Amino acid sequence: MEYIDGIIIIVGLYVILATSFNLIIGYGGLVSIAHPVFFALGAYTSAILARNFGLPVPLAMVAGMVVALVASVALVLPTLRVSGDYLLIASIGFQLGVLEIIKNVRFTGGAGGYTNIPPFLIRDFGREAYVALVLAVMVAVILLVRLVARSDYGRAMSAMRDDELAFASLGRNAMWMKLAIFGLGSGLAGLAGALYAHYFRFITPEQFEILQSSAILTMVVVGGMRTTWGPIVGALLLEALPQAITFLNLPPSILGPIQGLLFTGLVLVFMFFRPQGLVPAENVWRGGGGETR
């Protein structure tokens, strides 16, 4: 039962990650690969506050979310001021740089990882309660992103994405909107990180490497960008595949690269042969401007 609970929680968390990443890259049109680093920041912040400072776990989780949000604004604000094209480059540097810091400072446990994270809910109410919590957060995140995407704000988002100049000339502030989208998406990733930390109770920097970036990106691209169901389908499928591979009992030195090949290979195949993903939305990868509807 414990195994099944673990899988449900992992899948639930990846649905949160993929859905929030879809908000950033799909609806917002902001290309970044740094999503796992906000996942990591949420996990580490919440774990350290709860273990070293004795903060109640729910408060620590909220703090983890806030730190991820603030860090994402710190990444986006200087970068977007220059040009949206630089965001991807900056995000690669940010991701690797933050992980480098986590590996080298003492209070995060360094490269060996951070252990003994206080559990939450499990002792008093059992594992099922935690599963229910993760699933509830997952549903809330899906509904929230769907609500944002379908509201007036969502229509403004697609206007900004498709033609920023026209959007700005109508007196709307594109910068604010990008900040809000990126902050919200990254904050949700931070929350997922906090939820991860207090269930599995052990985190290491290598869990948040570029392999995770590829995984999350693959979930969104394969599932289908700018759709509610796309990231959910993608996350389910791509979490099920590696689980199936683990049954082959391969040594970890082979398992890691094979998962990486699977994720990146799938993205490439889908980009070439089915760029709209499994759950298609229209005109996903077209360049801005020039579109008539």
Next chain:
Amino acid sequence: MLNATILLQILWTSLATSSYYVLFAVAFALVLKVTRIFNFAQAAIMTVAFYSAFVTVQWLEWPAWAAFVVMMAITLAASFALERIGFEALRKRGVSVMFVFVFTFMVSEFVAYLAMLAFGTWPQTIFPTIFWPVTLVGNIAISAWDLPAIGATIVMLALLFSFMRFTRMGQFMVGVADNPDLAELYGVNKRQIFLVTVLMAGALVAVGMFLYGTRAQVLPQTGLSLMLFAIAATIIGGIGNLAGAAIAAVILGVIQNSSILVIPSEWQGLLLYVFLFLAIVFFPNGLRMPRRRRRFATATRDIGDNQDVSAAEGQV
């Protein structure tokens, strides 16, 4: 402890090691200039280049020159495939910049995982040893690697420069970089120029990777960080400015190597990301020398420049 000899030694060594940084930066800047693609797949080309030399020397036990020839051939073939299968299809489809970003980055990651699977995740070098005999000149140790590396870099840069300056094809490249559609109207074969550009970048990368792999250890992920260094240099040098990228690469290389005097070695890796961030935030249009004296002729041009800047800011 710190004296002139140590300073000179660090300066010399970092100058020598920046040779491959220069080649990587110029390759990246060249592709960006002519094709306008941020070619993140350069990391994949680097990985292919290194491991093809590694296999020829360590597994097949061929001599160094044969390894270099094999490496060059395979790297050029990989560059050819990247342009003809990848970039050309994307260009035809007219996809967004974002698509190209994601595509090239995923190609690099795919190749890195392939290398991990085939060669493992431990560091490798082209030759069994990376220690080179040292001669003392004055009090400064000059290794047998230093001078050939600097020489090879200068030869490659001279070839590139003469190609772009004096050959017909090179001038077409500049034309395509400036305005691809206009160049095509004048009868320039855009498709061919793009291919030549990507192949030349591949040749630069192959030489650079041969230098790197004979002096430092390489992991499947090394290509990515070497490429980030090249990107930082390209941005600081000013996009479209090959000489700027080369000079920026030397400066960054010297800073990174001499930082060992002030920063503990475990933090040196972080320096690269700091460079990258500073480049994007503070020098997005490249580093420009401040102009002190304005003569009339340059003053009018400056006004033009300023207008460009304010127009660019208006877009943000």
